[in-house]
Structures are given as structure tokens and as C-alpha cells.
Amino acid sequence: MSKNHNEIIKCPECQTEGDFKVWENINTSDDPELKELIRSGQLFMWKCPKCGNDCIVFYPTYYHQPEDKMLIHYIPDAPLMAINFMKTLTHDPYDESIKLEKGCRKRVVTDMNSFREKLLILDHGYDDKVIELQKLFLLAELQKADPSKKIEQIFLNREKDGTTNFAIKIEGDQWGRAEFSSGNYEHIAKTFKAALADDKEVLINSDWALATIEKQM
Incomplete structure (x- = not known):
């Protein structure tokens, strides 16, 4: 299941505050349109409603693409706890009733470039x-x-x-x-x-x- 919530963030240029949608969990079976939005980086972009400044907002998220048996956890500077949690995870991170697919690959990435690379590798069908x-x-x-x-x-x-x-x-x-x-x-x-x-x-x-x-x- 996909899960998101809104947070208030402040523009670093003019200090104006505004709403920003944080995606804690992305499931492409639920929301296939998010496939392209996360690859383009739009899910991490926020535009200031006052000055129009474009900001990149980095936040942890799970990206689950069930049709390709892939679960990626993007978490900057991943602590050991997060890595060990992924190793033992057998279900959707936010819904224990949804089991991961048999043979689902699980990955942790700690920076945005690596996250984008994993998605590109997935798109090409590489290992x-x-x-x-x-x-x-x-x-x-x-x-x-x-x-x-x-x-x-x-x-x-x-x-x-x-x-x-x-x-x-x-x-x-x-x-x-x-x-x-x-x-x-x-x-x-x-x-x-x-x-x-x-x-x-x-x-x-x-x-x-x-x-x-x-x-x-």
C-alpha cells in the first residue's frame, strides 16, 4: 500500500512556509503514476508558493514495484538498524497483512544518485x-x-x-x-x-x- 502525509517546510530563500507531500511508502500496483514521478525526481521537489524557488527535499521512503519483485528503501546515511530491518522484512513496511512476493529483491540505498541508479538498473532488467x-x-x-x-x-x-x-x-x-x-x-x-x-x-x-x-x- 502507498502511504503519504503532508509536512510544513520553509523556503530557504524567502522563509515562506508551505505544504509538502512526503511519500513514506510507494507501491506501484496502487499508484502506477508514481513510477515516472519518482524517476524524474518530482516527488522530492517543492516550489515555494511565494518566490517560486525550487527546492529538493530529501526524505526516507520505501519504493515497492511488485510486478518486478523489487523493494528499495531509500534512507540517507542508513543506520545499521534500517539495514537489518530490511534483511528480515517479509511484508509491506506499513501493512503486515500484505506479504512480499516470493523472490522479492530488497535493497537499501543511502543517497539519491544510488537510488536513481537502482531504478535505472531495474528498468533495464540488469542485476x-x-x-x-x-x-x-x-x-x-x-x-x-x-x-x-x-x-x-x-x-x-x-x-x-x-x-x-x-x-x-x-x-x-x-x-x-x-x-x-x-x-x-x-x-x-x-x-x-x-x-x-x-x-x-x-x-x-x-x-x-x-x-x-x-x-x-
């Missing part, structure tokens, strides 16, 4: 564990090619023309692009098949990828 491993191998290649360049983050990215690549955030707020290779994706999926079969972890990030590679070495 986020393979993508994280692919990003780590790409990072190693880029650092070997230019050790002086400090790479802060890598994200799967979709361009306006629909093509897919990796967006690379470099120190100093610079951005670059790298090719997404479907061949590399398939090779990694095959190489790490046994490790990928284990889906008990909910925080799938670079730390998870590094630990997975170390176990296989």
Missing part, C-alpha cells in the same frame, strides 16, 4: 550486483590509465537518446563518461555466478563488490 562488480573493474582500469585522477563515484547512466553508459564523478566536481559493455556484463555474470546466487545482502555497493571479489580470489 545490480553485476553492475557493482563491473563498476569496480572499470574503476581499476581508469586508475591504472591515469593514477593522478581521483575518481569519487561511478554510476550507470542513461543519456537523453536512450543509450547507456557509465557516468564518472571526478574530484573537483568534474564528470566524464565510459562505455557500458554488455559483453563485460555477461562475462562478469558468468564468472561470479555462484556469488551472485546469494541475495541475502541488501546494501549492494562498492564495499559489497570489493568483498565479493576478495572472496573469489
Whole structure:
């Protein structure tokens, strides 16, 4: 079930207060129109009714897409309690009578870029564990090619023309692009098949990828 409530927030520019709808839980079976609104970022945007200033409002939310057996909990700087709760969750976060689908993947993301990336991965039908491993191998290649360049983050990215690549955030707020290779994706999926079969972890990030590679070495 989807669940929301209104909160009063204050414009950082003119200090005017206004209502903002916070979505605590999003279920796309109940509200399919929210699929696009969360992907576009509109559910986190608020426009000041007085000065028109656009504000991004970050708040924790559960995103449940039952038709694809996916539950994502976006919670900035996720505490261990939230991670452990997701691991043991077997029902809708706000309604225990609604059981999660058999085989439902559960994920925790701690920043908005990672949240958007998980949704993009879901839309493409990829395995986020393979993508994280692919990003780590790409990072190693880029650092070997230019050790002086400090790479802060890598994200799967979709361009306006629909093509897919990796967006690379470099120190100093610079951005670059790298090719997404479907061949590399398939090779990694095959190489790490046994490790990928284990889906008990909910925080799938670079730390998870590094630990997975170390176990296989």
C-alpha cells in the first residue's frame, strides 16, 4: 500500500512556509503514476508558493514495484538498524497483512544518485550486483590509465537518446563518461555466478563488490 502525509517546510530563500507531500511508502500496483514521478525526481521537489524557488527535499521512503519483485528503501546515511530491518522484512513496511512476493529483491540505498541508479538498473532488467562488480573493474582500469585522477563515484547512466553508459564523478566536481559493455556484463555474470546466487545482502555497493571479489580470489 502507498502511504503519504503532508509536512510544513520553509523556503530557504524567502522563509515562506508551505505544504509538502512526503511519500513514506510507494507501491506501484496502487499508484502506477508514481513510477515516472519518482524517476524524474518530482516527488522530492517543492516550489515555494511565494518566490517560486525550487527546492529538493530529501526524505526516507520505501519504493515497492511488485510486478518486478523489487523493494528499495531509500534512507540517507542508513543506520545499521534500517539495514537489518530490511534483511528480515517479509511484508509491506506499513501493512503486515500484505506479504512480499516470493523472490522479492530488497535493497537499501543511502543517497539519491544510488537510488536513481537502482531504478535505472531495474528498468533495464540488469542485476545490480553485476553492475557493482563491473563498476569496480572499470574503476581499476581508469586508475591504472591515469593514477593522478581521483575518481569519487561511478554510476550507470542513461543519456537523453536512450543509450547507456557509465557516468564518472571526478574530484573537483568534474564528470566524464565510459562505455557500458554488455559483453563485460555477461562475462562478469558468468564468472561470479555462484556469488551472485546469494541475495541475502541488501546494501549492494562498492564495499559489497570489493568483498565479493576478495572472496573469489
